[in-house]
Amino acid sequence: MPTPRQQQELGVLLFVANRSMEQRAYDAVVAAGITDITVAQARVASRIGPDGTRVSDLAEQARVTKQTAAYLVDQLEAAGYVERLPDPTDRRARLVRLTDHARPAIEAAGAELVRILDEWADHVGEDRLSAMFETLRDLRELTDPWR
Amino acid sequence: MPTPRQQQELGVLLFVANRSMEQRAYDAVVAAGITDITVAQARVASRIGPDGTRVSDLAEQARVTKQTAAYLVDQLEAAGYVERLPDPTDRRARLVRLTDHARPAIEAAGAELVRILDEWADHVGEDRLSAMFETLRDLRELTDPWR
DNA sequence: CGAACTAGACAGATTATCTGTCTAATATGA
DNA sequence: TCATATTAGACAGATAATCTGTCTAGTTCG
Numbered sequence: 101m102p103t104p105r106q107q108q109e110l111g112v113l114l115f116v117a118n119r120s121m122e123q124r125a126y127d128a129v130v131a132a133g134i135t136d137i138t139v140a141q142a143r144v145a146s147r148i149g150p151d152g153t154r155v156s157d158l159a160e161q162a163r164v165t166k167q168t169a170a171y172l173v174d175q176l177e178a179a180g181y182v183e184r185l186p187d188p189t190d191r192r193a194r195l196v197r198l199t200d201h202a203r204p205a206i207e208a209a210g211a212e213l214v215r216i217l218d219e220w221a222d223h224v225g226e227d228r229l230s231a232m233f234e235t236l237r238d239l240r241e242l243t244d245p246w247r
Numbered sequence: 248m249p250t251p252r253q254q255q256e257l258g259v260l261l262f263v264a265n266r267s268m269e270q271r272a273y274d275a276v277v278a279a280g281i282t283d284i285t286v287a288q289a290r291v292a293s294r295i296g297p298d299g300t301r302v303s304d305l306a307e308q309a310r311v312t313k314q315t316a317a318y319l320v321d322q323l324e325a326a327g328y329v330e331r332l333p334d335p336t337d338r339r340a341r342l343v344r345l346t347d348h349a350r351p352a353i354e355a356a357g358a359e360l361v362r363i364l365d366e367w368a369d370h371v372g373e374d375r376l377s378a379m380f381e382t383l384r385d386l387r388e389l390t391d392p393w394r
Numbered sequence: 395c396g397a398a399c400t401a402g403a404c405a406g407a408t409t410a411t412c413t414g415t416c417t418a419a420t421a422t423g424a
Numbered sequence: 425t426c427a428t429a430t431t432a433g434a435c436a437g438a439t440a441a442t443c444t445g446t447c448t449a450g451t452t453c454g
Contacts, residue, residue, distance in 0.1 A: 104356070108357075110383070116391045121257070123310075213255060233260070
């Protein structure tokens with residue numbers, strides 16, 4: 101029978117894994133010479149879908165309030181990384197979309213993510229990594245009330 | 248061959264799983280009537296070991312600077328949840344230790360963690376959950392440069 | 395012993411985050 | 425159809441969290 105302290109270890113493990121990915125991706129962007137984005141901005145920007153995403157949805161996915169998400173999107177917009185367009189399906193809403201100016205950052209982050217997953221697969225094996233992926237996907241029904 | 252966007256999904260999955268655990272544990276503490284702790288404080292406090300932990304180590308584990316960790320520990324100390332004692336093995340250092348006042352919070356959080364893991368095990372099976380645990384443990388060598 | 399390093403404190407600034415309120419647009423339902 | 429409730433997002437203000445930089449005391453090691 102597992103103890104709370106072991107349960108807690110799982111939390112730590114999820115945290116360090118996520119944090120490691122995030123930090124390395126962010127560092128890769130900085131290493132590519134893009135230094136005018138903060139971690140919090142990048143976290144929100146990374147949730148923007150190819151066809152644009154509403155601020156409310158970004159807030160939900162990043163688990164911050166709409167106000168916080170809007171604040172970060174404002175900064176990304178001022179720096180030219182995103183633009184806001186009217187949402188054709190709902191006149192209240194606006195879609196946030198990445199601009200071409202964001203492309204180098206996306207590519208740097210993406211390339212680093214590929215490297216990370218390669219290393220992880222090397223370390224624990226492709227099969228175990230895939231199994232973990234699938235388990236986390238299934239758990240999402242519990243861990244992600246939205247979507 | 249996986250795409251960057253799939254890699255990124257893993258990051259999201261790790262994030263939502265961790266965030267779900269953290270939020271539920273925190274909510275359980277609040278539901279137990281303990282309302283004078285913030286999430287950031289709880290995050291640091293949860294890393295304190297049974298025999299006390301140095302501020303520097305807490306900072307490392309929570310991935311914040313020493314200054315931030317010290318700031319949060321100050322608040323926890325002012326609220327009576329932790330105390331600072333001299334570290335007998337190093338006169339520069341001080342150990343942060345949880346007080347009896349923290350016990351109800353620890354118990355509320357621990358009980359919720361047990362519930363969460365029970366639900367997860369029900370959802371994906373005990374074996375798959377354990378496998379994920381082991382994989383994350385092995386990955387820690389890559390994801391957690393310290394320890 | 396002396397240089398380099400480590401733990402933590404102090405100061406100051408910035409960033410991220412929240413609660414609360416407001417308007418406009420949409421959805422619902424009698 | 426119209427009143428009501430809900431949703432998207434903006435605006436204002438306050439607080440919390442976080443960082444960089446600097447400093448002192450203590451430790452380690454050649």
